[in-house]
Amino acid sequence: MDIETLYQTLRKSQEEKGYHFTGDEESTRELLQGLLTNKKRYGYMSCPCRLATGNRERDRDILCPCAYREEDVKEYGSCYCNLYVSKAWREGKVAHQYVPERRRGQ
Amino acid sequence: MASEKTIRIYALSTCFHCKKAKRMLEGRSPSRTVIDVDLLDGEQKECVLAEVRKVNPRVSFPTILIGDTVIVGFREEEIVRALGS
Numbered sequence: 001m002d003i004e005t006l007y008q009t010l011r012k013s014q015e016e017k018g019y020h021f022t023g024d025e026e027s028t029r030e031l032l033q034g035l036l037t038n039k040k041r042y043g044y045m046s047c048p049c050r051l052a053t054g055n056r057e058r059d060r061d062i063l064c065p066c067a068y069r070e071e072d073v074k075e076y077g078s079c080y081c082n083l084y085v086s087k088a089w090r091e092g093k094v095a096h097q098y099v100p101e102r103r104r105g106q
Numbered sequence: 107m108a109s110e111k112t113i114r115i116y117a118l119s120t121c122f123h124c125k126k127a128k129r130m131l132e133g134r135s136p137s138r139t140v141i142d143v144d145l146l147d148g149e150q151k152e153c154v155l156a157e158v159r160k161v162n163p164r165v166s167f168p169t170i171l172i173g174d175t176v177i178v179g180f181r182e183e184e185i186v187r188a189l190g191s
Contacts, residue, residue, distance in 0.1 A: 027122050030125065034120030034121065035120075037119075037120050038120060048118070048121055049118065049120075049121040049122070049123060049167065050118075050166070051118060051143055051144055051155075051165065052144070081121070081122070081123070098179050098180070098181050100178075100179065101166035103164065104164070
């Protein structure tokens with residue numbers, strides 16, 4: 001799959017669920033490229049900003065969209081790696097702040 | 107603003123925030139080390155992860171050391187402060 005297809009597919013399916021890309025094309029495409037790299041490396045789209053083990057079961061919670069996205073977007077308006085944000089974040093109604101790692105140390 | 111401090115960046119090659127940290131800290135110190143942990147394997151990887159775990163138990167990235175200061179995540183203000191202090 002190429003990045004353009006992934007971009008369009010995810011944008012549509014995730015916006016319907018209330019999760020938006022940020023509008024910063026460089027960072028969105030870099031993160032999507034990270035997903036494609038991890039897909040090639042491990043066989044699954046592991047979060048580009050977390051270290052995968054290569055064991056799908058152990059990485060289950062960081063398969064994108066990760067298990068922490070909902071809570072992070074609720075609390076900060078953005079997921080950990082800033083691929084997905086709320087509408088309010090995108091419209092500048094929510095402060096753009098650093099999202100700390102919610103996942104327990106590995 | 108160049109710094110005499112040693113800079114060490116533990117990063118992931120797929121992480122955009124890590125990339126921004128690398129960019130921001132480019133040329134900022136004569137002794138700057140960047141380690142893309144996802145590109146390591148075996149014993150070397152375990153060794154580096156042990157280093158990260160010592161300063162950042164969550165083992166998240168980027169983990170940045172500027173002199174004695176540890177910065178977890180790409181936090182520009184903290185990086186500027188650590189460079190300047």
